[in-house]
Amino acid sequence: MTNKIKFTDREKKLTRRLFWRNMFLGFNMSYTRQQGVAWDWVHQPVYRDIYKDDDQYWEAMQRNLEFFNTTPNMVGTVSGLAVSMEEENAKAPKGTFDTAGISGMKIGLMGPLAGIGDTFFSGVWGLIIMGIAISFAKQGNLVVAALPLIALIPNILIRWYGQKYGYKLGSQYIQKAVEDGVMTMFTKASSIVGVTVVGGMIATLVKVPVVFKTKINGTVFELQKVLDQILPAMLPLIVTIICFWLLRKNVSPVKVLIGVVIAGFLLTFLGITGA
Amino acid sequence: MTNKIKFTDREKKLTRRLFWRNMFLGFNMSYTRQQGVAWDWVHQPVYRDIYKDDDQYWEAMQRNLEFFNTTPNMVGTVSGLAVSMEEENAKAPKGTFDTAGISGMKIGLMGPLAGIGDTFFSGVWGLIIMGIAISFAKQGNLVVAALPLIALIPNILIRWYGQKYGYKLGSQYIQKAVEDGVMTMFTKASSIVGVTVVGGMIATLVKVPVVFKTKINGTVFELQKVLDQILPAMLPLIVTIICFWLLRKNVSPVKVLIGVVIAGFLLTFLGITGA
Amino acid sequence: MTNKIKFTDREKKLTRRLFWRNMFLGFNMSYTRQQGVAWDWVHQPVYRDIYKDDDQYWEAMQRNLEFFNTTPNMVGTVSGLAVSMEEENAKAPKGTFDTAGISGMKIGLMGPLAGIGDTFFSGVWGLIIMGIAISFAKQGNLVVAALPLIALIPNILIRWYGQKYGYKLGSQYIQKAVEDGVMTMFTKASSIVGVTVVGGMIATLVKVPVVFKTKINGTVFELQKVLDQILPAMLPLIVTIICFWLLRKNVSPVKVLIGVVIAGFLLTFLGITGA
C-alpha cells in the first residue's frame, strides 16, 4: 500500500469534517436502525458537498438512513469507501450508477469490521489498558489520568487512516483482505491475545481468599496452602470456568452475577473465605 | 458424537459386568498369547449371554483365546466393539457372518490403542501424578493418599465410555479417527506433554550434587557454582543424555542402571560429588 | 547420509592439508575478487596433486582466481565439492569436462552458504558466546579463557565435515537441500534464535539508567520506577528501535553510533540519566 496519497484542499476539509462527525456514531442508537440515523447525521455535510443537486442529496439521505451497525472505531473505512462511491454516483449520468452497490458495501463490511473491532477494542486493548489503569488506580496514583492518551492512539489511527485509505484506495483491498483470510487471521490473532490476557487476569484479578484452617494431629492445616501447592489461583480459575459454562448454557449474565455474589457471601458465612 | 445412547436393561447389566471383569485384563499374561486368556475369562459371561447356542459359545471362546495385547486402560473400546460384532454374528444366519472380521478389528485396534494408551498413561499422566505424589510424600504429607482418586479419573472414564461408545457407535468412528490422522495427532500431542515433563523432571528430580571446591590464587573456586553459571542442572542433563544415548544403542536398561550407580559411587569416592 | 566414508591415504593427506590451508581464507581480501586470491593460495597444493599436467594446473589456478566470497567457516563444503569436480576434470579426456560447472557451483553455493554462515556465526553463535563471555569477564573471571574451546566447536566441525561430505557426496545433497527449502528453513530457524537473543540482550545489556526524581505534593516521584512499572527496560528498547529504524532508512552506522553517544551525553547533562 502506497502511503503517498494526494488530497485536494476540498478533500482535506471534507476528510477532517467527516472524521470529527464520525465521533458521534455511538449516539442516538435505535433498535430498528442501530446507527442508521447517526450515519445520516454524520454524512450530512459531505453529501451536501457531493450532491449539488438537491434531489440527489435527499435521495442519498433517505437511502442511507438504512440499518447500519459496526464498532464505531472501525467506521472510518466504511465511511471513506461510501463517500468515494457517492462521488461516483454524483459524477455518473443519472441512472447509470446502481446505488445498491453502496448499501451492499456497507452491509458487507460492517459485519467483519465489527468482528475485528469488538474483539480488538473491547476484548484486547480495552482489557489491557484497563488492567494497567486499575493497577495504578489501586495505589491512588494520578498518573492514571495520562493513560487515556496512550489508550486512544489505536482508536484515532484506525479511524483516521481507515477513512483516508477507504476513500482513496477503494474497496478492492478490503475485499481482498477478506477473501485472502487476512481478516480472519487478524481476528484470530487478536482473540488469542485476548484469551491469553483473560487467562492471566483470572490468576491476578479474581480473588477467592480462603481463610479456613484447622488442626489435624497437632499440625495446622491451612486449606489455601494445600490448594496453592496443587495449583496456585485454583479457585479463581474454577469460579471463572463455572461462570463461563453457565454463560455458554445461555444462563443470563445477570443471573450468573447474582449467583457469584451469593456464593461469595455463603462461603464467607461458612468460614471458608474471608478478607 | 451424540451422547444420548439408549441401552436396554439387559445391555446395561452386561455393560456393567464387562466393565468390572475388564479390570482383570492384566492378570495371567503369557508369552504366547499375552492377554488372550484374560480376554476369554473377561468376556465369558457376555458370550454366554449372546450365544444361546452352546456350539457357538464354545466356538467364540476358542476363537478369542488368540493373541491379544493392549494397554489395559484402553481395552474398553475394543471390548465394546467386539461384543457388538459377536452379537451380529449371533443374530446372523449361520455361516453368513465372517468372524475373521472380529479378529481383524481386535488386531487392528490393539496396536494404535496401545500406542496412545502407553504414551498417555505411562508417559504422561502417570509421570505427572507420581511427580506430584512424590513431592507430597517427601514431606510426609498424608494428603498423598487422596491423590489416587484424581489419578484414576481418566482410567475409569476411558474404560467406561470407550466401552459404551465402542459398543453402540461401532467401528466407523475409530476407523475414521485413525484415517484422519486424529489418532496420530493425539499421540503426538501426548508425547509432547510427556517430553516436556521429562525435560522438567531432569532439572528438578535428577540430582548430581557437586561438592568439589579448591582455592586458586586465594579465591575459592566452587565447581558447582561455575557449572550453574553456565547452565543450571547441567550435570543431570548430561547424565540423562548419556543414558538415553546408551539405551538408543540398545544397551540393556539394567546395564545402564548399574552403570549409573557405579558412576555415582566413583564420583563420590573421587570427592567430586557428595551429599 | 551415511557416515561411513572411505578415504585413501592420499585423500586423507590432501583433506587434512586443505582443511588447514582453508584457515587462511580470510586473509588478503581485495575489493575486486574478495577471497579469490586466497582461494587460489589455499588450493594450490591440491591442484598440484590433481593435475600432473602443468598446463592444466596453471589453467586451474588462473580459472580459480575468480571472484569468490562466503563465510570462511562455510568454505569446507564448497572446497570439497570443487576439488572433487577438479578431479573429474583431470580424469576426463581433455575438452570433455566443462569447467564452467565448477565456477557455476562456486558462485551458486557461496551465496546461500554465506547467508546461513553469517546468520549463524555472527548473528547467533558469536552473539551467545560473547554474551556469556562478557558476563564472566565483568567479574574478572579467568574461566573466560576456556570458552573459546567451546566456541570453536561448530566452526571446526562445519569446516571439517563440510569439506569431507562435500568431497565425497557431491553436489546433489546440497542442491537438494537448497531446492527442498531446508536451507531456507535452517536460515530462518537460526534467525529466529538470533532475533530472540537480540531481544533479550536489549533488556539485559543496553543500559539507559534514569536518575531523575522530583517531589510532587511531598511524595517522591522517581521516573525510573514509573517507567519500570509500565515496562521494564523500556528505554533500552526504545533506543534500539530508533537505531534500527535509522539503519533501515540507510543512515550510516557510524552516524547512528555518534548520535547515540551524543544522546547519552545530552541526557546526562540534562540530569535525566546518570551512573
Added chain:
Amino acid sequence: MILYQAFVVGLAMAFGKWINAYGSFAQLMPFITYILLAILLGKNPAQALIIGAAVELAFYGVMQIGAVLPQDTAVGGVLGVAFALILNQKPAVAVALAVPISMLAVIVWNLLKFWFTANVEVFEKYIAERNSHKFNRLWWIQIGVYELAYFLLAFLAILLGTAGIKAFVNSIPAQFLTGLTVAAGMLPAVGMAMLLKYVWNIAFLPFFIAGFALAAYLQLPIMAISIFGIVFGLIMFFIDRDINNIKTDKKVSNSKSNDEGDFFDD
C-alpha cells in the same frame, strides 16, 4: 450542601455518559470521571481512584456487544464512588452500591433507546419533507434528553437517596462487609467469563492455559501477560499465513495467476 453535591454528581454523570458514546472514548476510562468527581466534591482524588479501582475491578471485562448490555457500569460506577466519597466509606461499600445500581440503570437506557426507535420514523418524515433544520433539531434534542436523563438520575439519587443509603450502610454488620469484599473479589470472574464466551474457540485453549499459568506461577503483571499474548497471537498469525498461502496457491494453481501470495511480503 447536599444540593451542591447532587448537582456535581449529576454533572460528572452527564460527562461519563457522554464519554460512553462519543468517539468510543470509553477507554478514556472512568478514572478521569472519578478524579473530576473527587475534585468537585472537595475530596481526595487519590482516594477516589482507590475506591474507583475496586468498583472497576468488579466490572472488569463486562462489555456490550451488539444488543446485550448486562450492566450500565458508567452509572453504577459514578453513583457507587459518589456515595462512598460523600459518606466517607470504604471501597467495599462502593462496590456494594455500584453493582446493583449498574443493573437497574440498564432500564433507563432501554427506555431511551425505545424512544429513539419511535423517533426513527420522525427522522424519515423530516427527510421526506427535505427539512434539514428539523432533522438536526431532533438529533440534538435526543442527545440533550439523553444527557439530561442521566444528569437527573444522578441528581435525584444523591438528593433523595443519601440519607437512606447512609442509614443502610451504617446498619451493615461487619461479617456482611467481609462477605461483600469476598463477593467483589470474585466478581471479575463474570467479566472474564463473558469475554471468554465472546471469543471462545477450542483452538484458543492452550493460550488461555498459558496466560493463566504465566500469571499463576511466574507472578507476571498484566503488561507482561499481554506481551506474551501478543507473542502468541503473532506467531499464530504468521503460521496461519504460511498455511493459508499453500491453500491459496493450490486454488490459484488450479485456476489463474500466482501473484496473490506476495500481498504481505516485505
Added chain:
Amino acid sequence: MILYQAFVVGLAMAFGKWINAYGSFAQLMPFITYILLAILLGKNPAQALIIGAAVELAFYGVMQIGAVLPQDTAVGGVLGVAFALILNQKPAVAVALAVPISMLAVIVWNLLKFWFTANVEVFEKYIAERNSHKFNRLWWIQIGVYELAYFLLAFLAILLGTAGIKAFVNSIPAQFLTGLTVAAGMLPAVGMAMLLKYVWNIAFLPFFIAGFALAAYLQLPIMAISIFGIVFGLIMFFIDRDINNIKTDKKVSNSKSNDEGDFFDD
C-alpha cells in the same frame, strides 16, 4: 515379633502386586501400600512416606512397555521400605536395598509368566472339553499362585533376611552411604532416559529443551511444567489439525466430497 512383621509385609506385598495387575490401578500408587505397611508394622506413616518417596524417586520413570520389564519396582519398593522401617534406617538405606531387589525380583515374574504360558494349552484343552468349571478354576489358581508367590517372597525375605540385612547395614561405612545417596539421586536419569527413548522423535526436541529450561531457570514445580507441556501439546495439535485439513482437502478435492473437514469443528 519377626513372624508378625514377616506376615504383614507379605500381606502388603500381596496387596501391592494385586494393584499392579488389577485395573491398571498402579496409579493408585505404592504410597498407599507404604502407609498400610507402616500402620501394620506400628510405625509412623509419615516416615514411611518419606522413605517411600526416596525409593520411588529412584524408580521414577521406569515403566513396562510391551515385553520388557527392567525392574519389579513393586517388590523392590515394599521390601526396601519394609526393611528400612523395621531397622529404623534412613531413606538412603531403603534405596540401597530396593534397587537390587527390584532387579532380582524380575526373575520371579519371568518364572510365573513361563508357567502361565505353559498353561495356555491347558486352557485350550478345557475349552475343547467345553468345561467352564475347570477353565475358571485354573484361572483363579493362577491368580492365587501369583499372589501367594509374592506373599511368600516377602515373608521369607523378612523372616530370613532381617538379621543379615541388619548386620550388613550396620557395617556400611559412612562414605559408602554418601555414595549411595548420590547414586540414588542420579537414578531417576535412567527412568527419564527410558521414557525419552519410548516417545522420542526429533521434532519433540524443542519441547524437551523447553521443559528443561523452564524447570532449570524458573524453578517451576512439576505441575507447572506439566501445564506448559499441555500448552505445547495443544498448540501443536491444533496446528497439525490445520495442516492436516489442507492435506485432506487436497486429496478430497481430487476425489470425493468435502464433508470430512468439520469432524472437529464446534
Added chain:
Amino acid sequence: MILYQAFVVGLAMAFGKWINAYGSFAQLMPFITYILLAILLGKNPAQALIIGAAVELAFYGVMQIGAVLPQDTAVGGVLGVAFALILNQKPAVAVALAVPISMLAVIVWNLLKFWFTANVEVFEKYIAERNSHKFNRLWWIQIGVYELAYFLLAFLAILLGTAGIKAFVNSIPAQFLTGLTVAAGMLPAVGMAMLLKYVWNIAFLPFFIAGFALAAYLQLPIMAISIFGIVFGLIMFFIDRDINNIKTDKKVSNSKSNDEGDFFDD
C-alpha cells in the same frame, strides 16, 4: 619502559588482527588478547578482563557483513584496554578511547585492502608466468605487511600518544565521565540494531518480543534466552518442515514420485 609497553601492545595487536582473519577464530574472542596484554604489561589480568568487558559491551553486536565494516573493534579494543591499563584508568575511560579509535582504524584496513586490490593483477601476472614462487612470496608479503601495519599502528599510538592521552584523561571533568559511562551503556543498542537489520523479517517480530519480555520480566541470563531462542527456532523449523512437505507433496503428486518427503525422517 614506554618502549617496552609500546612493543608488547604492538605484539598483542598483531596477535589480535591475526586472529581476526585466521580461521574465523574471532570467536577465540578478544578476551584472550586482553589477558595476554595484561600479562605482558605486568598488570592484573582480572582487571584487564573487567576493562575489556566494558569495551566489548560497547562493541556488542557490531559485525562485518559483506563489504561494510563500521568499526575495527579489534584495534579499538586493544588500544582502549592498553591505555586504560597503562594509565590505571577506569573501564569508562577505555570505552571513551576505544570507540573513536575503532572508527578511525577502519581507514587503515581500507588502505590495506586497496593495496591488495591493486596487487590482484600482479597475482594474475605471476600465474600467467607460471611462477609459483613469486605468487607465494607476494601472498606472504601481503600478510606480513598487514601484520606489520597493525603492529606499528599500536606501537606508535602507545609511544607517541600516551602522554597526550594521559593529559587528556586527567582533564576530563567528572560529569563528562558520567556522560561517557551512560553513552557506553547505550552503545550496544547500535550493535543490536545492526543485527536486527541484517536478519529482520516481520515474521520474526514475535520472537524478538518474546526474547525481550523473557529478559525484562523474568531476569533470565543470556544463556537462558538463547535456549528459549533455540526452542522457538526448532519449533518453527519443524512446523515449516510439515508445511513444506505438503507443498512438495503437492508438486510431486502433479509430476513425479513421492520419495522426497522422507529426507528428514528418522
